[in-house]
Amino acid sequence: MAxxxxxxxxxxxxxAGPARLGRTRLxxxxxxxxxxxxxxxxxxxxxxxxxxxxxxxxxxxxxDLLDGWDDQLTFWPRLEEWVLAPLRAGRPGAxxxxxxxxRAFLPRPVPVPVTPVLILEGVSAARAAVxxxxxxxxxxxxxxxxxxxxxxxxxxxxxxxxxRRWHAGERAHFAxxxxxxHADLRVDGAPGLPHDAxxxxxxxx
Numbered sequence: 001m002a003x004x005x006x007x008x009x010x011x012x013x014x015x016a017g018p019a020r021l022g023r024t025r026l027x028x029x030x031x032x033x034x035x036x037x038x039x040x041x042x043x044x045x046x047x048x049x050x051x052x053x054x055x056x057x058x059x060x061x062x063x064d065l066l067d068g069w070d071d072q073l074t075f076w077p078r079l080e081e082w083v084l085a086p087l088r089a090g091r092p093g094a095x096x097x098x099x100x101x102x103r104a105f106l107p108r109p110v111p112v113p114v115t116p117v118l119i120l121e122g123v124s125a126a127r128a129a130v131x132x133x134x135x136x137x138x139x140x141x142x143x144x145x146x147x148x149x150x151x152x153x154x155x156x157x158x159x160x161x162x163x164r165r166w167h168a169g170e171r172a173h174f175a176x177x178x179x180x181x182h183a184d185l186r187v188d189g190a191p192g193l194p195h196d197a198x199x200x201x202x203x204x205x
Contacts, residue, residue: 001205002188004195007047010185014048014117017135022088025117026133028126030179031140032170033163034147034154036189040140041121043198048117058112062122064097067105069162072169073124083112084130090114123170127177139183141204142190 019025029041041059049056060083065075078095086093094109112118117135126137142150144167151163174180191202 002191002202003205004200005203006200007043008050008199010044011047011051011054014044014136015051019116020135021084021118021133022090023114023116024087025135026130027117027119027136027138028130028134029119029121029138029140030124030126030183031189032147032174033123033166034150035140035142036187037121037140040138040187040189040201041119043201045119046198055115057115057117057119059119059121060095060112062120062125064110065095066098068098068103069166072166073173076124076127076129084133087112087114087118088133124173124177126179126183128182131182136185137183138185138187139180140187140189142188146190
């Protein structure tokens with residue numbers, strides 16, 4: 001069973017929830033690559049910004065913290081040191097974004113201010129290590145063939161060997177981490193019914 005829900009309502013729920021990462025409500029948008037996590041995170045951020053007195057929350061993408069393809073799950077200490085630990089202490093964080101073109105971290109830091117909400121988007125964003133500090137854990141899913149087609153359309157067919165290895169790593173992580181069982185909200189990243197995608201998402205019940 002699935003039902004359409006509105007992003008503005010979800011934004012209000014997030015703000016009404018407890019801040020567990022210092023003064024910040026941490027929303028993790030997890031799921032396999034190509035499922036639609038980035039779109040969901042961006043639309044939720046827009047909905048939060050549109051609320052009375054609202055402001056765009058920072059959105060941190062875990063892909064920006066990876067040191068290449070081999071760092072799929074081992075990037076977490078950088079996220080902890082650069083972003084989570086400072087926010088937990090009530091201080092702003094900052095991280096260096098990885099350039100997949102240069103294959104190196106860029107020197108200019110990306111600031112992460114102390115805000116009411118922080119959205120963390122990417123594979124393993126809702127992992128067990130951070131669950132006690134999450135206000136909301138979201139899992140976005142989509143059929144595997146569609147996810148593969150989206151990734152190839154975005155990055156080109158030359159990434160297929162790495163992508164297949166990446167998908168195997170995702171599956172192993174989600175199974176071991178119990179991601180689906182611990183998600184507060186499961187979202188269909190490829191709904192077939194017509195709807196206003198900027199305002200509504202399809203919740204999997």
